[in-house]
Amino acid sequence: TEYTALKLKVKEWSPEAQNAIDGKIAKDAAVYFVPATLRPETMYGQTCCFVGPSIKYGVFKASDKEYFVCTKRAAWNMCFQGTFFDIDHFPRDQKELEPVVELPGSAFIGTLINAPLSLHTEGVRILPMETVLATKGTGVVTCVPSDSPDDFATVRELAKKAEYYKIKKEWAELEIIPVLETTAYGKLTAKHLVETMKINSPKDDKQLAEAKDLAYKEGFYNGTMLVGEFKGEKVQEAKEKVRQSLIQSGDGFPFADPSAEVISRSA
Ligand code: ZZB
Numbered sequence: 003t004e005y006t007a008l009k010l011k012v013k014e015w016s017p018e019a020q021n022a023i024d025g026k027i028a029k030d031a032a033v034y035f036v037p038a039t040l041r042p043e044t045m046y047g048q049t050c051c052f053v054g055p056s057i058k059y060g061v062f063k064a065s066d067k068e069y070f071v072c073t074k075r076a077a078w079n080m081c082f083q084g085t086f087f088d089i090d091h092f093p094r095d096q097k098e099l100e101p102v103v104e105l106p107g108s109a110f111i112g113t114l115i116n117a118p119l120s121l122h123t124e125g126v127r128i129l130p131m132e133t134v135l136a137t138k139g140t141g142v143v144t145c146v147p148s149d150s151p152d153d154f155a156t157v158r159e160l161a162k163k164a165e166y167y168k169i170k171k172e173w174a175e176l177e178i179i180p181v182l183e184t185t186a187y188g189k190l191t192a193k194h195l196v197e198t199m200k201i202n203s204p205k206d207d208k209q210l211a212e213a214k215d216l217a218y219k220e221g222f223y224n225g226t227m228l229v230g231e232f233k234g235e236k237v238q239e240a241k242e243k244v245r246q247s248l249i250q251s252g253d254g255f256p257f258a259d260p261s262a263e264v265i266s267r268s269a
Pocket of ligand 1: 038039040041044133134135136137138139140141142143144145146148149150151213214215217218
């Protein structure tokens, strides 16, 4: 699967992550959460970024002054894709690929990051998502509740039970801004599908898989951009243009997940 990996720069750590990182990363270095997405054209609508609370994440050195937060599995894949250019320390096996810091996703919750292209320019938060798979992509998932039914169901749940999830309610309540319009579902595809299909929880996995499939197809074939550089263009054309623009600006890079492809093919 060929993803676009996006670089979400840390602006302010959660206290727990700050403690773990203090003294281990130079003050002038940039640290990024790197979600992998198949929908670069929706990045304008990011309202937060998800980690699995019990998934183990590493902070990996990508270059002199850059670090990436992702699973070790993803960092290992990046080593073979020219992403890490610290060639003096090119790991010969996974043991040599040592993160500077290793923490469970729960430690990062509340971290403030800058999401490229997001209309929420004030920054967005790292929040928990129980359904993140450690074995797919980078283990980090950027949240677009306008167009991803899983994301819509999760932010709604987080806002409803903010205390239980140990987050501030307002972190899950950033405005859901329309990014594209579809013929069948209007300007907020995910909200429309979750509500009409009566999906009650992020754990309704069968229904959510079906909603995701519908949202993908309708968005791709019948979607028109409502915002951004390619406003008014068909999603089919804008998708690759947004991707290239993110890569050009250095806010993103191509990321392949060969083992995920094997899993989905044999499934
Ligand atoms: C932003 C986005 C916006 C996404 C959207 C989808 C949609 P797929 O389709 O199953 O192959 N994702 C990526 N990694 C993980 C993970 N480790 N665990 C759980 N979810 C993950 O998966 C590709 C999409 O699944 C990715 O694209 C990511 O969410 C999520 F409007 O990024 B996406 C209709 C979907 N819309």
